[in-house]
Amino acid sequence: MISQFVKDAPTAWRLLNGIVCLYKPSGISEGAVKYSLLTKLCNDLNEMEVRAPVDYVSIEGDTTKEMRVTVGPSYADHPLVVGPRYQEKDFQGRWPLPLGLHTSGVFLLGLNKGVRTVTAMDYAHHVRTFHVSGQLGRATDTYYTDGRVTERSKFRHVTRQLIDKHLATIQSAHQKSMFELSGVDIQSQDAYELAVQGLIRPADPNVPMIYSIKCIEFKPPDFILEIHSTNEHEIYLKSLINEIGIKMHTNAVCTGLRCVRHAFFTIHNALLRKHWTLQHVITNIQDNKRILQDNPDFYSSILSQARLQNPSQKPPLLA
Numbered sequence: 001m002i003s004q005f006v007k008d009a010p011t012a013w014r015l016l017n018g019i020v021c022l023y024k025p026s027g028i029s030e031g032a033v034k035y036s037l038l039t040k041l042c043n044d045l046n047e048m049e050v051r052a053p054v055d056y057v058s059i060e061g062d063t064t065k066e067m068r069v070t071v072g073p074s075y076a077d078h079p080l081v082v083g084p085r086y087q088e089k090d091f092q093g094r095w096p097l098p099l100g101l102h103t104s105g106v107f108l109l110g111l112n113k114g115v116r117t118v119t120a121m122d123y124a125h126h127v128r129t130f131h132v133s134g135q136l137g138r139a140t141d142t143y144y145t146d147g148r149v150t151e152r153s154k155f156r157h158v159t160r161q162l163i164d165k166h167l168a169t170i171q172s173a174h175q176k177s178m179f180e181l182s183g184v185d186i187q188s189q190d191a192y193e194l195a196v197q198g199l200i201r202p203a204d205p206n207v208p209m210i211y212s213i214k215c216i217e218f219k220p221p222d223f224i225l226e227i228h229s230t231n232e233h234e235i236y237l238k239s240l241i242n243e244i245g246i247k248m249h250t251n252a253v254c255t256g257l258r259c260v261r262h263a264f265f266t267i268h269n270a271l272l273r274k275h276w277t278l279q280h281v282i283t284n285i286q287d288n289k290r291i292l293q294d295n296p297d298f299y300s301s302i303l304s305q306a307r308l309q310n311p312s313q314k315p316p317l318l319a
Contacts, residue, residue, distance in 0.1 A: 009048040009086065012278060016041065016091075017113040018285040019292075023270035024107035026256070030095055034109060037276050038088040044278035050085040053077040096121040097128070097262075100234025102144060105130075105259030106270050111285070117292075121263070125201040125230045127211060129261035132254060134241040136221040139251035143238035147253075155250045160218045166247050167213050167225070170240075174210040181207065201230060208232045222255070264291050 006012050024033050056074035061067035075081055094110050096118040106128075110118035136155035140147030176186060178200040184190040194200060202209050210229045217224040227237065238254040245252025260267050269291070271284055 007049050009045045009050045012045060012048060012282065013086070015282045016111050016285070018111060019114045019117055019288045020109050020111060020281050020284050021265050021269045021271065021288055022107045022109060022276070023267065023272050024099055024104055024259075025273060026102055026104040029101055030098055030107070033107060034093050034095070035088065036273075037109065037281070038091050038093065040276050041091070041278055041281060042084065042086045042088055045086040046084045050079075053079075094118055098233065099259055100257070103130075103234050103257040103259060105257075106262045106265055106267055107259070108262055108265060114285075122205070125205065126263040127199065127228055127230050127261075128232070128259055128263075130227045130229070130232075130237060131216070131258045131260055132225045132227055132237050132241060133256035134223050134225065134244070134252045135255050136223070136245065136250055136252050138253055139242060139245065140253050143235070143242045143254055145253055145255045151251050153251045155221055155248075158220065158248050158250060160215065162248055163215050163218065163223065163244070166244055167215060169247075170244075171210060171213050178202070178209065205231055208236050264295055 006015075020037075022033060022037065024030070028036075053073040053075075054077045055071050056076075058070045058072070059067050060070065079085060092110075092112050092115050094115045096108055096110070099105070099107060108118060108121075110116070135145070136158055137153060138149055139151040139153075141150050142148075179186040179191050179194070181202050181204075184194060199211060208229060208231045210227060210232075212226075212228040214226055215223055216226045225241075227240075234257065237257055241252050241254040265288070269284070269287065271280055
């Protein structure tokens with residue numbers, strides 16, 4: 001791969017078109033992550049060679065005689081007057097699906113032309129993978145560990161086999177509802193033909209769907225679940241932990257949520273906060289572009305879903 005050094009800010013600005021994959025910390029909203037990234041990008045761009053002020057042409061002298069023409073920098077376009085060349089409002093930025101305040105992990109943000117791609121991803125309902133941590137023995141009013149404790153209970157009777165049993169029941173119920181929402185009998189030929197086409201995604205974006213749920217760590221009272229789902233949201237995952245506790249005749253509260261995968265983007269592609277710099281972001285955008293190009297089925301799915309939802313919408317760009 002050929003490396004190219006860029007000194008001027010306009011060239012670097014043209015490279016900021018696409019999807020950037022960030023690692024969102026817990027306790028920070030999506031809007032704060034976007035603002036923090038754009039502020040850092042603007043600072044880095046303004047430290048490079050920016051556009052000089054436009055020229056101001058002045059014609060002076062007596063109109064009845066030969067006049068003098070002078071050219072100088074226009075103070076109306078000077079950074080000390082109009083502000084820095086690059087500001088946060090110059091960027092277009094959008095994320096496809098919200099994570100939530102207490103959720104950390106993979107966070108996709110479309111910059112400039114990449115906004116159209118993440119908008120199309122909303123229509124495609126791609127699967128996300130979460131690691132949700134829980135704790136047995138107590139319940140709170142917010143379903144999260146920072147809430148007010150409303151109930152305490154014993155949990156010594158809870159075993160790995162018991163929790164696996166209830167998780168299998170939840171997964172089976174969601175698999176059955178997939179076909180019910182599609183209007184076909186799960187025992188019919190239509191259901192088989194629908195299943196071989198791939199994952200069945202609900203048409204309604206407000207209906208959460210769990211494709212797989214399993215316990216990957218069980219150290220009472222703490223446990224961790226791995227959940228593959230779509231259309232989920234933070235409060236749904238928190239309430240799911242509370243529901244599991246009730247089914248096991250105890251209580252459970254969510255202690256942490258982490259998104260480890262969004263479609264083909266994993267935590268290995270995500271930039272840590274210390275790497276939210278212009279150089280790392282441009283490199284990440286180019287890497288994510290190759291991920292989309294290496295998965296044509298992924299790209300064709302978001303394109304077809306976008307046309308299905310809004311036929312007049314322009315196709316997303318692999319910026």
